[in-house]
Amino acid sequence: DAGITQSPRYKITETGRQVTLMCHQTWSHSYMFWYRQDLGHGLRLIYYSAAADITDKGEVPDGYVVSRSKTENFPLTLESATRSQTSVYFCASSPNRGRRETQYFGPGTRLLVL
Amino acid sequence: DAKTTQPNSMESNEEEPVHLPCNHSTISGTDYIHWYRQLPSQGPEYVIHGLTSNVNNRMASLAIAEDRKSSTLILHRATLRDAAVYYCILPQVGGAQKLVFGQGTRLTINP
Numbered sequence: 122d123a124g125i126t127q128s129p130r131y132k133i134t135e136t137g138r139q140v141t142l143m144c145h146q147t148w149s150h151s152y153m154f155w156y157r158q159d160l161g162h163g164l165r166l167i168y169y170s171a172a173a174d175i176t177d178k179g180e181v182p183d184g185y186v187v188s189r190s191k192t193e194n195f196p197l198t199l200e201s202a203t204r205s206q207t208s209v210y211f212c213a214s215s216p217n218r219g220r221r222e223t224q225y226f227g228p229g230t231r232l233l234v235l
Numbered sequence: 236d237a238k239t240t241q242p243n244s245m246e247s248n249e250e251e252p253v254h255l256p257c258n259h260s261t262i263s264g265t266d267y268i269h270w271y272r273q274l275p276s277q278g279p280e281y282v283i284h285g286l287t288s289n290v291n292n293r294m295a296s297l298a299i300a301e302d303r304k305s306s307t308l309i310l311h312r313a314t315l316r317d318a319a320v321y322y323c324i325l326p327q328v329g330g331a332q333k334l335v336f337g338q339g340t341r342l343t344i345n346p
Contacts, residue, residue, distance in 0.1 A: 152331050163322070163336030164279065177330050211278045218331045220267045221286070226278030 124148070127212050127227040134202050135235050142197045142230050144212030152215040153195040154179075154224065155187065157208040164211060170195055171218070202234045236335065237261040239323045244341040247313050255308040255340055257323030262303050269326055270297065270308045272319040273339070279322065282308065318344045 125146040134140050144153065151172050156164040156179075166179030168187040176187050184206060186198045195214075199206055212227040240258040247253045259268065270282040283290055283297045285306070290297040296309040310317055322339040326332050 154331070156336075163338060164334075165336075166333065169331045171331055179333075213278070215332060218328055220265065220326050220328055220332065221284060222326075222332050223269075223281045223284070224279075224332065224334060226280065229276075229278050 125212060125214055125225055125227040127210075127230050129230060130228065131231050133233045133235065136203060137201050140199045140202050140232065142199075142210055142212075142232070144195045144197070144227060146193055146195075146212075146214040146225075148214065148216070148225070149192055150214035150216045150225075151192070152218060153189065154213040154215070155185070155195070155197045156211045156213065157181065157206075158211060158229075159208050167197065167210075199232075202232075204234050206232065207234045208232060236327050237263060237266055237325045239325060239337060241321070241323050241337065241340045243338060244343065246343045246345065248345045249315060250312050253310040253313045253317070253342065253344075255310075255321050255323075255342065256305065257307070258305045259323070259325055260304045262325060266325040268297065268299060268303075268306050269324045269334070270295070271322045271324060271334075271336075273322070274316075274319045279336070282321070313342075313344050315344050315346060318342055 154169045155167040170176045170189040210230045213224040215224045269284040271279040273279045285297045298307045320339040
């Protein structure tokens with residue numbers, strides 16, 4: 122049982138290129154999330170999804186696109202990468218949206234944009 | 236949304252108890268208190284949560300003040316593997332549960 126996985130774990134790209142980060146969970150959780158973590162900042166929510174084909178913006182959505190055609194996958198695409206998108210990206214999932222629910226995080230993808 | 240305040244860093248010795256404080260003076264009656272931790276180069280992981288009563292699990296204990304304006308995460312016997320950043324969070328609910336991560340407390344464990 123892999124839980125929640127992210128790929129690639131490390132990625133180097135150039136400014137202007139399109140990059141897709143993958144997230145896969147095996148629990149059939151309804152909710153999935155994308156966060157970014159930068160030095161000097163805590164984790165910040167980029168996008169979330171409540172179910173297949175239902176997505177919504179978080180705190181810092183600009184420059185990112187998400188989709189969720191299947192419950193288990195939640196890819197994050199940087200359509201035209203910028204240096205400011207150099208960061209560590211974490212995917213998470215949760216079974217429900219209540220205040221006492223737990224979010225389960227993946228190991229992260231370290232992205233460097235040159 | 237209610238905010239939390241934690242010390243930036245704390246230090247303790249291996250095999251000793253650690254008490255990590257969190258202030259949340261504007262907490263509402265429906266806010267749960269969650270703790271997550273992030274070990275070096277890993278994603279955050281859930282530690283414990285509570286509403287009013289003290290809570291225990293295999294990882295830690297959570298002591299909640301009677302007025303709920305503060306709480307303390309207790310690691311009963313710290314090990315080197317407990318060195319991490321600990322986050323105290325009051326999840327909000329909109330379209331989904333929303334976790335707002337502050338700076339947390341960086342816990343150093345001395346051998």
